[in-house]
Amino acid sequence: MALVTKNLIVNNKQGLHARPAALFVQVANKFDSRITVRREEEEVNGKSIMGILMLGAEKGSEIIVEIEGDDAEAAMQELEKIILNEEY
């Protein structure tokens, strides 16, 4: 079991909302690993749209993504792509 943690700066034009949030959750749900996302005091399940939305992560805010499981590496790769993509 791998544990991967990364601090990321949200680069999505509209923050981690709307499309990027929906996409994040859809992608997160493809993986078996447990995915946790933290911002400031808040900690939520990365596979929950409600959770991700509740983070209210604007563009430029720092979030910590923690993934634990056999497919953690692959999950991190895909999720990072979404968070760093400015076009969304």
Add this chain to the structure above:
Amino acid sequence: MLKLKGIAAASGIIIAPAYKLGKEELVVPKQSIRDDEIPLQIQVFEEALIKTRREIIELQKKIASGMAQEEAEIFDAHLLVLEDRMLIEEVISRLKKDHLNVAYIFSEVLKKYVEVFSRIEDEYLKERISDINDVGRRVLRNLLGKERKGLEELKEKVIVVAHDLSPSDTAAMYKQNVCGFVTDIGGKTSHTAIMAKSLEIPAVVGVQEATTKIVPGDLLIVDGSMGAVIVDPDEDTLRLYQEEETKLKGIAEKFLAVKDAPAVTADGKVVRISANIELPDEVTAVKLHGGQGIGLYRTEFFYMNRKDFPTEEEHYQAYKFVAEEMGGSPVIIRTIDLGGDKFLSQFEMPKEMQPFLGWRAIRFCLARPDIFKVQLRAILRAAVHGDLKLMYPMISGVEELQQANKILEEARQELSREGVNFRKDIEVGAMIEVPSAAMTADILATEAGFFSIGTNDLIQYSLAVDRTNEKVAYLYEPTHPAVLRMIRNIIDSAHAAGIWVGMCGEMAGEPSFVPILLGLGLDEFSMSPQVIPEVKYIIRSITFAQAQDIAKQVLKLSTGREVEEFSQKKLREIVG
């Protein structure tokens, strides 16, 4: 008689009695449960979720055809909420802890989310609250074994009046006896407005006092184009609107009746009516509206929203799909038009002072043949599956066309060497959207198989106006004599050289300009799918000789406004 003003959300006129859709009151009882009842409660919850999911998918299917991405996404968001792990886990853990019935717990958890979301200052989240409420009510109804009262039982045609309508409510109106709607709140881009437009139901939203001023059964006139609602109209007003309603209905029917007919004038001149697309899936809408081809297939989306470059195979699969879907009809692929306002995310494009005059489109492709060739190879390969053509954007002089063709030739030779199957005689055209190309169309015609006029850029470059700048947007006139003369020059030069000319800018789909363009000799009109039936109707209602006469007359006028007025008048004469 009472006149109410609101926001025009979906055009059309409709006259019918009012039907008030009240706020639904769902009374959720609070009951204690025993430990041994918990598994059953969880089962009830799961069944309600499954049933709701089925309902949403059903709704989505029902309204899927002809609907744009945006509307379908509303229900995708609903499904995400429905499958939300945090929500489900919280309900189940509280069920075990609190020993209360699942319907009550679910409604409490839902309330908590709504509260948290309303506290966050964010437009997008505020909108999501209505989604959460909408899905939540569905689940609750299923938990309580209740049906949404109202819409399904309508026996006669009505106009629905409500404070607000959820996407589910609006979608349920589809093909029911609902022929219009009026809401107290909402704006031009609200869910309700978007849904109304795609359901083609006249609608006025944001009529603040609608539910207080309108009584069920009141006769209403909804003018979705003007954003007006008339309650209990007097006889004169009623007659006026009845005439207008009948006329509009007749016109719409006339257009639809010819959507699959050939685009041929009364005296036998045949043109082609094609559509502009961006995503392969859009071919469905093109065929539905009677499009005879794709006049502009934009390919920039391949490069957007990603860090790496699309592979030749990705290009190939998409082009093959479109070519096959369109049968033998012509499909014109525009090679990548990046830069300007469309940036590559793959690498840093330099910031430019004037991006529209900068490193974009064919200029970028010629500088990066490695990127360009990937697309050209894919087009050549896919062209064996249908009638694919390709065109280069932003050509400003003949050297660019020659250089691009040289790279195309290299791609051909590579494929040949590799023994890969491809089409050798693909038709290659140039987009004419830069004034220098318009003025040297005769020279370009010696190197191109066809032209496609991109009016949006041609107009902005010719008139030196950025139409997104509201201070100067009034100068953006497709009817400006300079623009018309350029178009005439392009078409005449092309025909003299024996090649055909299409137009894929917005101007081609503007009804009042159709007779002028037809008269100037345009061979292909390409537009958004929805306008195809109307444009076909216009072409079939006029003779080529008439159109030539109209073109001749407008070319004598000295201002864009005169041309505009003249063409509007002529259109009314033609369409009636």
